[in-house]
Amino acid sequence: xxxxxxxxxxxxxxxxxxxxxxxxxxxxxxxxxxxxxxxxxxxxxxxxxxxxxxxxxxxxxxxxxxxxxxxxxxxxxxxxxxxxxxxxxxxxx
Amino acid sequence: xxxxxxxxxxxxxxxxxxxxxxxxxxxxxxxxxxxxxxxxxxxxxxxxxxxxxxxxxxxxxxxxxxxxxxxxxxxxxxxxxxxxxxxxxxxxxxxxxxxxxxxxxxxxxxxxxxxxxxxxxxxxxxxxxxxxxxxxxxxxxxxxxxxxxxxxxxxxxxxxxxxxxxxxxxxxxxxxxxxxxxxxxxxxxxxxxxxxxxxxxxxxxxxxxxxxxxxxxxxxxxxxxxxxxxxxxxxxxxxxxxxxxxxxxxxxxxxxxxxxxxxxxxxxxxxxxxxxxxxxxxxxxxxxxxxxxxxxxx
Numbered sequence: 001x002x003x004x005x006x007x008x009x010x011x012x013x014x015x016x017x018x019x020x021x022x023x024x025x026x027x028x029x030x031x032x033x034x035x036x037x038x039x040x041x042x043x044x045x046x047x048x049x050x051x052x053x054x055x056x057x058x059x060x061x062x063x064x065x066x067x068x069x070x071x072x073x074x075x076x077x078x079x080x081x082x083x084x085x086x087x088x089x090x091x092x093x
Numbered sequence: 094x095x096x097x098x099x100x101x102x103x104x105x106x107x108x109x110x111x112x113x114x115x116x117x118x119x120x121x122x123x124x125x126x127x128x129x130x131x132x133x134x135x136x137x138x139x140x141x142x143x144x145x146x147x148x149x150x151x152x153x154x155x156x157x158x159x160x161x162x163x164x165x166x167x168x169x170x171x172x173x174x175x176x177x178x179x180x181x182x183x184x185x186x187x188x189x190x191x192x193x194x195x196x197x198x199x200x201x202x203x204x205x206x207x208x209x210x211x212x213x214x215x216x217x218x219x220x221x222x223x224x225x226x227x228x229x230x231x232x233x234x235x236x237x238x239x240x241x242x243x244x245x246x247x248x249x250x251x252x253x254x255x256x257x258x259x260x261x262x263x264x265x266x267x268x269x270x271x272x273x274x275x276x277x278x279x280x281x282x283x284x285x286x287x288x289x290x291x292x293x294x295x296x297x298x299x300x301x302x303x304x305x306x307x308x309x310x311x312x313x314x315x316x317x318x319x320x321x322x323x324x325x326x327x328x329x330x331x332x333x334x335x336x337x338x339x340x341x342x343x344x345x346x347x348x349x350x351x352x353x354x355x356x357x358x359x360x361x362x363x364x365x366x367x368x369x370x371x372x373x374x375x376x377x378x379x380x381x382x383x384x385x386x387x388x389x390x391x
Contacts, residue, residue: 008132058370
């Protein structure tokens, strides 16, 4: 087997990447079994589910960073806020 | 006509996907792993949670202070060179010949600085701007202006900005020139019949036609200047003091100079996120300018 010690894995980062990977798998399956068309939302740009996922993930990263920089620890609040933000993006953008 | 969509074609991208996975995704994953740990070498890592990120985002700490300082320096640098290179590039493109043998000559001349490797550009300017043996530095000093880019922060900034303008303005000019060449003669004839002034022609014909290439030029120049490393590294090494230490230079100092892998990983992830966000904004604007135009034309 490959020696992956140099990658310095931790179970937390493993969980994080597993989450991202499963999101991508879900999106792929959705794209196969329930194809969609672009729609124009409040940003006035045509977006697909994938675009909205990207906007949600990127925004969530910034929400976490802003929370860490401005509010402090206890990132669960930031995660909650990110989920809310993602829901909003998927509904309206 | 209906097109059949065959998603099996995606398998053709598989080799590229594998290469990118090895060259980009795995290293990026490793950086994420590093960013939540600390190491004292020997491949031993200790969990640090979001500690590095917290330190990085707090300007009162050592790490946060230098991160925000470098970030502002880099943003200022990008803003300055965009404000100079874009108008200058347009001006150069407008004054380039449209026909005759001078076209080829000016295109070659414009392309010359773009062909020189970054580290060579840095070396050229390092020698050129020296007060003792460099033509520029010697002349400026003998004009009675005290100029020393290795000792004075302002001089160092001016030298780096002028160097970047020298190196990259032709890219903007060539892109704009391509945009100008695509305007049919009929537009100019119509403008002449209407008695339009030179400014009116520029405002209503040339500038709108250059919009797309200008967006690409701004995006390219912004990304390049925001990630600039080689030229200032060769010219000033980030000095005097930290006056020209841009984000990329600071990152290398942190990662390879001090071998603070955790801190450097946190910094590069935030750096990466900023670039990703800006790229997305530019890309969205660019693709939608096209889409809107298509809708209008349809």
